[in-house]
Amino acid sequence: MMSDFCPERWFEESTPDDYKNCLECGLYKHGSRMVWGEGNPTAPIMIILDNPGALEDRDGNSIVCGTRQTLQRAASDVGLRKEDLYITYILKRRPVRAYDKNQTRQICMNHLYEQISVKKPKLILCLGNVAVQSFFQNAEADVKTMRGSWYDIQGYKTAVAYHPLAVRRRPNLWSLFFSDWKIVADQYELIKTNVLIEQKE
Numbered sequence: 001m002m003s004d005f006c007p008e009r010w011f012e013e014s015t016p017d018d019y020k021n022c023l024e025c026g027l028y029k030h031g032s033r034m035v036w037g038e039g040n041p042t043a044p045i046m047i048i049l050d051n052p053g054a055l056e057d058r059d060g061n062s063i064v065c066g067t068r069q070t071l072q073r074a075a076s077d078v079g080l081r082k083e084d085l086y087i088t089y090i091l092k093r094r095p096v097r098a099y100d101k102n103q104t105r106q107i108c109m110n111h112l113y114e115q116i117s118v119k120k121p122k123l124i125l126c127l128g129n130v131a132v133q134s135f136f137q138n139a140e141a142d143v144k145t146m147r148g149s150w151y152d153i154q155g156y157k158t159a160v161a162y163h164p165l166a167v168r169r170r171p172n173l174w175s176l177f178f179s180d181w182k183i184v185a186d187q188y189e190l191i192k193t194n195v196l197i198e199q200k201e
Ligand code: SF4
Pocket: 022, 023, 024, 025, 026, 027, 028, 034, 091, 092, 093, 107, 108, 111
């Protein structure tokens, strides 16, 4: 891992007025606030996680949680900039106790579909089994067997990788996590090169 890497709080995109104070799935009762997305709202690469980690500690001080630290480190190590990335979630609120997972995910994913249709990312990277199973609409989907390939999901070129927290818990996953991010970075380079060639023609 790079030793000079320093995680930071990224720009948080505010929730559009139409969706602020959403009560649709009932998760608002858990008391966690909505997080619509982080990073560059018009980024070419969308990262999808299961749900937001805490952005503030109990005293309200800004923090960069472990998920964000590991994600940012991988992005930095493969040469992606924060301007290249937008992070969002299957659930826009962080659950803090038991809830109906399938129903809640299906309801909240309408927000994700709305975001994707507006942002039209060139590439999507889905992190962790929960995000992959939800976004791929396949309860059997599994990062372990699916990583390393591209998939067409609703017309979007999508790759998968482990959840950053899994990588923190099992450091031996780092090299796999790194190589999955590298696939995304390489594909993005290819897209940029092709755009330049088209512009010259
Ligand atoms: S988790 Fe999603 S659907 Fe549920 S209340 Fe929050 S924003 Fe609405």
